[in-house]
Amino acid sequence: MRDIETIDTLNQLNIDLQGDVSSPLGFIAGGLHCGLRRKKVDFGWIYSTTPATATGVYTLNQFKAAPLKLTEDSINKDKALQAIIVNSAIANACTGEKGMQDALDTQAWIAEQLNIEQHLVGVASTGVIGSFLPMDKIQYATQHVLKEQYNKSEAFNQAILTTDTMTKHLSVKVEIDGTTVTIGGTAKGSGMIHPNMATMLGFITTDANIDANTLDYCLKQSIDQSFNMITVDGDSSTNDMVLCMANGQAQHTQIDALHPEWHKFVYALNFVCHYLAKSIAKDGEGATKLVTVKVKGAHDVVEARKIAKSIVSSNLVKTAVHGEDANFGRIVTAIGYASRYIEPSATHVSLCQVSVLEKGMAVDFDEQRLKEELASDNILIEATVGNGEGEAAAYGCDLSYEYVRINASYRT
Amino acid sequence: MRDIETIDTLNQLNIDLQGDVSSPLGFIAGGLHCGLRRKKVDFGWIYSTTPATATGVYTLNQFKAAPLKLTEDSINKDKALQAIIVNSAIANACTGEKGMQDALDTQAWIAEQLNIEQHLVGVASTGVIGSFLPMDKIQYATQHVLKEQYNKSEAFNQAILTTDTMTKHLSVKVEIDGTTVTIGGTAKGSGMIHPNMATMLGFITTDANIDANTLDYCLKQSIDQSFNMITVDGDSSTNDMVLCMANGQAQHTQIDALHPEWHKFVYALNFVCHYLAKSIAKDGEGATKLVTVKVKGAHDVVEARKIAKSIVSSNLVKTAVHGEDANFGRIVTAIGYASRYIEPSATHVSLCQVSVLEKGMAVDFDEQRLKEELASDNILIEATVGNGEGEAAAYGCDLSYEYVRINASYRT
Numbered sequence: 058m059r060d061i062e063t064i065d066t067l068n069q070l071n072i073d074l075q076g077d078v079s080s081p082l083g084f085i086a087g088g089l090h091c092g093l094r095r096k097k098v099d100f101g102w103i104y105s106t107t108p109a110t111a112t113g114v115y116t117l118n119q120f121k122a123a124p125l126k127l128t129e130d131s132i133n134k135d136k137a138l139q140a141i142i143v144n145s146a147i148a149n150a151c152t153g154e155k156g157m158q159d160a161l162d163t164q165a166w167i168a169e170q171l172n173i174e175q176h177l178v179g180v181a182s183t184g185v186i187g188s189f190l191p192m193d194k195i196q197y198a199t200q201h202v203l204k205e206q207y208n209k210s211e212a213f214n215q216a217i218l219t220t221d222t223m224t225k226h227l228s229v230k231v232e233i234d235g236t237t238v239t240i241g242g243t244a245k246g247s248g249m250i251h252p253n254m255a256t257m258l259g260f261i262t263t264d265a266n267i268d269a270n271t272l273d274y275c276l277k278q279s280i281d282q283s284f285n286m287i288t289v290d291g292d293s294s295t296n297d298m299v300l301c302m303a304n305g306q307a308q309h310t311q312i313d314a315l316h317p318e319w320h321k322f323v324y325a326l327n328f329v330c331h332y333l334a335k336s337i338a339k340d341g342e343g344a345t346k347l348v349t350v351k352v353k354g355a356h357d358v359v360e361a362r363k364i365a366k367s368i369v370s371s372n373l374v375k376t377a378v379h380g381e382d383a384n385f386g387r388i389v390t391a392i393g394y395a396s397r398y399i400e401p402s403a404t405h406v407s408l409c410q411v412s413v414l415e416k417g418m419a420v421d422f423d424e425q426r427l428k429e430e431l432a433s434d435n436i437l438i439e440a441t442v443g444n445g446e447g448e449a450a451a452y453g454c455d456l457s458y459e460y461v462r463i464n465a466s467y468r469t
Numbered sequence: 470m471r472d473i474e475t476i477d478t479l480n481q482l483n484i485d486l487q488g489d490v491s492s493p494l495g496f497i498a499g500g501l502h503c504g505l506r507r508k509k510v511d512f513g514w515i516y517s518t519t520p521a522t523a524t525g526v527y528t529l530n531q532f533k534a535a536p537l538k539l540t541e542d543s544i545n546k547d548k549a550l551q552a553i554i555v556n557s558a559i560a561n562a563c564t565g566e567k568g569m570q571d572a573l574d575t576q577a578w579i580a581e582q583l584n585i586e587q588h589l590v591g592v593a594s595t596g597v598i599g600s601f602l603p604m605d606k607i608q609y610a611t612q613h614v615l616k617e618q619y620n621k622s623e624a625f626n627q628a629i630l631t632t633d634t635m636t637k638h639l640s641v642k643v644e645i646d647g648t649t650v651t652i653g654g655t656a657k658g659s660g661m662i663h664p665n666m667a668t669m670l671g672f673i674t675t676d677a678n679i680d681a682n683t684l685d686y687c688l689k690q691s692i693d694q695s696f697n698m699i700t701v702d703g704d705s706s707t708n709d710m711v712l713c714m715a716n717g718q719a720q721h722t723q724i725d726a727l728h729p730e731w732h733k734f735v736y737a738l739n740f741v742c743h744y745l746a747k748s749i750a751k752d753g754e755g756a757t758k759l760v761t762v763k764v765k766g767a768h769d770v771v772e773a774r775k776i777a778k779s780i781v782s783s784n785l786v787k788t789a790v791h792g793e794d795a796n797f798g799r800i801v802t803a804i805g806y807a808s809r810y811i812e813p814s815a816t817h818v819s820l821c822q823v824s825v826l827e828k829g830m831a832v833d834f835d836e837q838r839l840k841e842e843l844a845s846d847n848i849l850i851e852a853t854v855g856n857g858e859g860e861a862a863a864y865g866c867d868l869s870y871e872y873v874r875i876n877a878s879y880r881t
Binding site: 117118119120148150151152153185186187188293294295372376379385386387389390392393394396397399401404413414416417418419456457458461462 | 529530531532560562563564565597598599600705706707784788791797798799801802804805806808809811813816825826828829830831868869870873874
């Protein structure tokens with residue numbers, strides 16, 4: 058993690074780790090406690106003072122939660138949103154027609170409260186599957202949305218959490234056409250022991266002036282390298298989604314891929330997505346270490362991603378990392394079952410930059426030095442798996458006793 | 470688990486849970502301590518007094534251990550084996566040319582000791598990846614193979630174990646053409662938190678008279694429904710294999726699929742494979758409960774198996790089972806990301822025979838009764854996922870603190 062405010066001079070990026078979805082011009086965020094959780098804030102909102110271009114990336118799980126389906130349909134109407142509301146504690150998934158009606162009612166109440174069109178309201182939920190929302194509490198919450206005393210973005214950052222141990226947010230500023238453009242992001246996610254079970258929500262806001270198709274394209278590109286490298290694409294929970302709103306209030310000329318400073322916007326968006334994704338990985342339930350896996354030499358990028366995810370999601374690798382044990386055999390095993398295109402005799406593995414396998418064979422290494430490196434809370438695993446061009450990185454965490462404790466009694 | 474000796478009258482199967490690979494006529498098994506482990510026996514053998522028809526099923530991991538490659542090649546020469554030797558503690562994987570030479574030397578020493586052809590000796594190893602075998606100790610062991618005082622099959626059953634907490638073996642007898650045919654089996658396996666990382670060895674012996682191709686076909690069929698439903702086919706460790714030897718000493722007419730009592734042999738072999746596979750699942754590292762997942766209504770058997778494995782290998786399901794928490798949402802999530810052919814509105818889930826989801830919607834259930842059922846050490850999860858014909862069962866275990874403890878410090 059970087060310092061609170063740094064300037065990435067190479068990419069002319071100004072990073073603010075205190076920033077969040079409320080940082081770009083024209084965005085307000087807030088949250089309150091409406092009684093879904095015992096004491097913590099449990100209901101949050103993001104509001105743009107003008108309608109924003111919007112796009113989303115949604116779970117591919119066959120069981121899609123009602124709020125997710127509603128939000129996808131709403132965005133598809135006009136590729137725009139002006140508000141997003143989120144509740145934690147209850148996922149409103151596996152709740153049938155009543156669940157969908159509850160999501161619709163919530164959306165309608167917010168639209169009425171804010172005096173905007175209903176399809177401009179996105180709805181997200183996270184929490185326990187199979188329970189209905191207590192609609193009296195939700196209605197109470199919707200009546201207090203945007204009230205001055207609740208408009209604190211930190212309350213939004215808190216309201217969306219479940220088993221997370223920390224909020225996850227930042228903003229970055231970048232100059233485009235001499236105008237400052239800000240991108241802000243807030244996310245929640247944990248349950249990282251098995252990437253494909255992570256319940257993950259991401260919200261990204263920007264005052265950039267950008268059309269919906271361009272925004273959609275570059276959000277998907279970013280997510281493939283970041284959020285999807287912690288939550289396996291296509292293998293995710295009922296409620297996962299990332300939503301992005303761009304309200305154009307920075308008032309520069311509209312940008313697209315032909316703009317000479319386009320790469321700066323893409324870099325900034327990538328930075329936001331990677332930072333949030335890594336924050337989720339590091340805050341895996343019971344996690345004590347962030348694990349970064351870098352794979353190269355794979356047949357292609359698809360194979361590289363499969364292999365990187367296979368390593369980062371192997372429980373045996375994760376427990377070895379937790380135990381600070383240089384058990385590279387488990388890394389090799391996870392590589393070997395991930396892809397048919399491995400070249401064992403061209404496979405090299407290093408752990409915390411100490412080479413442990415060369416040309417498919419174990420090599421002698423300094424056990425003591427590696428033991429010391431493994432005591433770090435940032436563990437790097439690098440694997441070359443052949444002579445191909447495919448490269449990828451994946452992010453995860455170790456597997457601890459604490460994970461078992463948290464998950465053995467989440468629902469009750 | 471059944472009583473020590475029972476008779477399955479329906480299928481005319483006589484089951485002996487004291488039996489093992491030495492039970493069929495003409496088979497001897499034994500083991501000794503040669504110093505690979507501190508105190509426990511670590512080197513074992515199976516020997517047939519006459520050459521036996523043999524077949525094997527091998528890991529699809531791209532990193533195949535030297536002994537596994539050697540055994541596969543040896544069996545392919547003549548589809549026969551007369552002896553199998555197994556060491557624990559060291560896997561002889563990722564050991565390059567020296568590792569292969571070590572496996573070859575071991576095989577040659579055994580062939581010389583027993584005065585049989587070298588390719589009739591199968592070699593198997595299990596343990597830590599990336600270490601060389603101490604060949605002086607192995608040579609000592611090979612010189613004592615088949616010595617009277619070590620020919621105790623219980624020593625073989627013990628010698629192949631790693632983190633297992635119990636031996637796994639049985640034999641069954643079935644009448645074919647009025648002759649008693651015996652099938653015996655011994656297995657090792659643990660590390661079941663993630664099925665595709667289980668290190669698993671299975672040895673099956675029989676005095677049946679059967680040709681190699683028929684044996685091969687029916688072993689593969691059995692394994693697909695048993696061992697492969699605990700270790701994902703194609704996704705296994707460097708050393709996994711199941712070997713089967715048939716020496717014909719029961720002296721009945723050779724059987725094949727056209728024989729009127731063929732189904733009895735198939736049933737008996739299936740029984741042995743399922744019993745051993747379930748024993749491995751139940752002995753998962755730190756496991757306290759056997760979890761059986763039955764899926765029906767899937768698009769086809771391939772999809773049914775994917776879904777069953779997805780549920781049984783979900784860490785969130787496994788921790789919920791450990792915590793005796795009726796968290797059916799995690800089961801639904803694991804179904805939803807396993808297959809594209811789910812029909813959510815035709816999906817029903819029950820946990821310990823208590824219905825928790827009907828037509829894709831949560832239903833009210835008796836929490837207290839389910840809590841009591843979940844205290845059992847045999848947990849049944851049943852899911853109907855649509856209107857298809859595909860059915861499958863998968864086996865696993867819960868995920869406990871103990872798993873983390875064992876695996877955080879296995880190597881060191």
